[in-house]
Amino acid sequence: GEATEVTVNLPFAAASSVKLHTLAGDPRATNREAMDVTIESQDLPAETVADGKLSVAMPAGSIHLYVIEAD
Helix, strand or coil, rough: CCEEEEEEECCCCCEEEEEEEEEEEECCCCEEEEEEEEEEEEEEEEEHHCCCCEEEEEEECCCEEEEEEEC
């Protein structure tokens, strides 16, 4: 599927660090019988947060967790 642009208004203007945690694998899979879905993490540029907003493209069926350290 296509990605959807998402903007989140934050209670601070800038970030010192941004980390993204996602689930990797088929979004319809489970880990009941095998580890088919894993957690992947990556550091994003602090500039991902600008003017108090986090703006990202979210692929269809994805789960994203952002951990943001504010300035």
